[in-house]
Amino acid sequence: MGKRTQVFTADQVGQAAEVLRSGGLLAFATETVYGLGADARDGTAVAAVYAAKGRPAFNPLIVHLADLATAERYAVFSPLARKLAAAFWPGPLSMVLPVRRDAGLSSLVTAGLETVALRVPAHAGARGLLAEFDGPVAAPSANPSGGISPTQVDHVLAGLDGRIDGILSGGACGVGVESTILLVEGHVSLLRAGGVSVENIETVLGTTLARPEDPSTPKSPGQLASHYAPNAALRMNATGIGAGEVLIGFGPTKGAELNLSPTGDANEAAANLFHMLRRADEIAGAAGKTIAVAPVPLQGLGLAINDRLSRAAADRG
Structure with missing residues (x-):
């Protein structure tokens, strides 16, 4: 500031x-x-x-x-x-x-x-x-x-x-x-x-608390990769849109149906991230498509954005 x-x-x-x-x-x-x-x-x-x-x-x-x-x-x-x-x-x-x-x-x-x-x-x-x-x-x-x-x-x-x-x-x-x-x-x-x-x-x-170390106890919110996974498969660092994909852009992005931040502002992208993932998942689900996300630089909040995207894109085996 x-x-x-x-x-x-x-x-x-x-x-x-x-x-x-x-x-x-x-x-x-x-x-x-x-x-x-x-x-x-x-x-x-x-x-x-x-x-x-x-x-x-x-x-x-x-x-x-x-x-x-x-x-x-x-x-x-x-x-x-x-x-x-x-x-x-x-x-x-x-x-x-x-x-x-x-x-x-x-x-x-x-x-x-x-x-x-x-x-x-x-x-x-x-x-x-x-x-x-x-x-x-x-x-x-x-x-x-x-x-x-x-x-x-x-x-x-x-x-x-x-x-x-x-x-x-x-x-x-x-x-x-x-x-x-x-x-x-x-x-x-x-x-x-x-x-x-x-x-x-x-x-x-009047009863005992379940403890974090108990296998049946959920971990603290935010720690489970599956919590961030949309139903549709997700591809990161997409430099173009493939067949059957819904593209989420960052900055000027040709073919993007949604955009985390048209101006390439990481703070704006962070604020929009989860909403955009949900919206893309709805669109993809209705059309039988998958999700692609344009590259977000690994600087500032871009690190956190990429952390969440990598969890969403993880192999669910």
Whole structure:
């Protein structure tokens, strides 16, 4: 961005929320760590989160919300999910739930899956921001990918100064480790240990949690290659369209029925990726065709785009 990131004080929450409304990136304190927030409905803003972090793959992001009522706009809550929300929200617990069809969330937030991870944080500053914004905020940790998670404003600035628009100062984070993530289906599985102990969760449920090492337990969303595979076969790095193919272009692409970004903008392509794959799969399925995707340079978010495309193109044996 070429300029220093603006730091907002706690009483400037209105100005901080405006950063999110305008499609900008805002770091903010939660009780766990500082998150790097973007409007979860704005695919371009979400793509900018990945770009700022240098995140190598499009893993699903946790969506932060002001309260349970707001959360229910975006996911389907079972009685079991409501029981967990009543016990641990607001707090450092994230739940992976079926996404509502009319949620309006960017497919980049869900990584193209039919589920979404939601959390209602307990930090007073985060709750004030979320109430002021009155919408879903996608927020991974506010640090370069692979770095140590930030628990103070200085930590955020050390990694992201000039790469994001603002930081809402909220002091030091009290918990200091990321939220616990649960997959809530007919049963509850632990996807990531974190700020709420397994013992406390099991006490509320009255049963033991399935663990990630159990063969029957799904891995964390975003880790299974098959989750990204369309029904139709996919060919990467297509420099032309073959017989019986639906071509997804990047930049000026002759014969492309769909285009990730006509101008060759990787951020725009990232924002469109999962939607375009779904649309191409619908077209291909109806016509008995396969999918081809034009080359996307291995730079910036192009690395993450190619990571997802390689999973989609993998041999399903």
